[in-house]
Amino acid sequence: xCDLSIKEKALKETYAxxxxxxxxxxxxxxxxxxxxxxxxxxxxxxxxxxxxxEVVIYLVDAGYPxxxxxxxxxxxxxEVFLEGINCKIVKYNKENQMKHNKQYDGGxxxxxFKKSKELRRxxxxxxxxxxxxxxxxxxxxxxxxxxxxxxxxxxxxTAFEEQINTSLLIVDTENTPETITIESTSxxxxxEVTDIKNIPGGDLDAWVFGEKxxxxxxxxxxxxxNQGFYAQDHDYSGEDGINMIFKVGGYEDTNSYGLVKKVxxxxxxxxxxxxxxxxxxxxxxxxxxxxxxxxxxxxTVGSHTVCSIDFDSKEEAFDAINYYNSDKVLKxxxxxxxxxxxxxxxxxxxxxxxxxxxxxENL
Numbered sequence: 001x002c003d004l005s006i007k008e009k010a011l012k013e014t015y016a017x018x019x020x021x022x023x024x025x026x027x028x029x030x031x032x033x034x035x036x037x038x039x040x041x042x043x044x045x046x047x048x049x050x051x052x053x054e055v056v057i058y059l060v061d062a063g064y065p066x067x068x069x070x071x072x073x074x075x076x077x078x079e080v081f082l083e084g085i086n087c088k089i090v091k092y093n094k095e096n097q098m099k100h101n102k103q104y105d106g107g108x109x110x111x112x113f114k115k116s117k118e119l120r121r122x123x124x125x126x127x128x129x130x131x132x133x134x135x136x137x138x139x140x141x142x143x144x145x146x147x148x149x150x151x152x153x154x155x156x157x158t159a160f161e162e163q164i165n166t167s168l169l170i171v172d173t174e175n176t177p178e179t180i181t182i183e184s185t186s187x188x189x190x191x192e193v194t195d196i197k198n199i200p201g202g203d204l205d206a207w208v209f210g211e212k213x214x215x216x217x218x219x220x221x222x223x224x225x226n227q228g229f230y231a232q233d234h235d236y237s238g239e240d241g242i243n244m245i246f247k248v249g250g251y252e253d254t255n256s257y258g259l260v261k262k263v264x265x266x267x268x269x270x271x272x273x274x275x276x277x278x279x280x281x282x283x284x285x286x287x288x289x290x291x292x293x294x295x296x297x298x299x300t301v302g303s304h305t306v307c308s309i310d311f312d313s314k315e316e317a318f319d320a321i322n323y324y325n326s327d328k329v330l331k332x333x334x335x336x337x338x339x340x341x342x343x344x345x346x347x348x349x350x351x352x353x354x355x356x357x358x359x360x361e362n363l
Contacts, residue, residue, distance in 0.1 A: 210335025
């Protein structure tokens with residue numbers, strides 16, 4: 001959780017009081033001071049602040065001349081925050097986005113999380129220089145969203161009182177940086193790197209290890225879900241029903257599952273893995289944690305809440321499970337599992353067990 005100063009708490013309370021009056025605002029989440037690198041903006045000649053008037057206040061508090069700041073406002077009520085501050089206010093609309101293309105040498109945006117990718121693209125189109133971006137970590141699961149980043153700090157869930165995992169980026173909108181500064185969540189570790197394949201977490205040593213494994217480019221696993229099957233819709237009573245796993249369950253019983261129901265065999269043509277031996281894990285797990293893996297035989301399949309990986313034999317399935325449960329895979333997951341999902345992206349990043357002898361904990 002984020003601790004706020006007295007002044008920030010007052011600003012946040014004003015946000016809460018005014019939110020009902022905001023008719024056009026697309027961003028209604030208050031930005032704490034710690035979520036913005038104000039010192040970067042102090043070096044700009046004409047910075048632009050998008051959607052968050054409190055960031056204008058932070059910048060003026062730091063001694064920056066208000067008349068050199070432009071604020072893109074998505075609701076006139078937000079301008080109440082800026083009374084007595086002589087900054088330039090521009091209405092957020094398509095016409096002004098086109099008119100102000102690449103007019104600013106720096107900027108800051110904490111976008112509405114539901115439109116974060118779209119709003120980040122908009123801000124990058126207006127800034128010719130360094131753009132400070134707060135973004136949900138879910139936006140950063142693919143490498144293309146880490147391009148041109150010159151600074152990265154993973155807040156996890158510490159920046160906002162709302163429970164969402166976020167990161168702070170500085171994006172160079174014009175150049176590809178030669179190095180990237182990575183700061184740990186605690187601020188106790190800082191390092192310079194030349195590339196990011198996966199977003200860093202709180203433990204930079206674990207992240208460096210994960211990056212080394214990723215750079216080996218070893219083929220990973222292919223996982224899948226059986227989409228469209230929900231527990232409440234299935235309770236087939238016939239003896240020929242197909243076992244479908246809806247909850248994998250915990251470590252206390254590795255020979256059974258948390259929830260299994262029978263589904264009508266008429267669905268068998270739609271079911272992936274029905275004749276395969278499988279490793280199964282819950283689709284949703286914990287960040288930087290390893291979820292429980294279990295064996296599912298032919299005739300038993302996973303649902304939309306279960307990730308499955310197919311094998312041709314029981315022996316190979318258990319080889320994969322034992323490998324997944326190894327110390328070195330756990331160490332890898334502590335560095336690369338920055339998402340809750342145990343989906344296709346994550347399993348593609350875990351080298352297949354047939355390549356196990358090509359990497360270890362000592363990389």
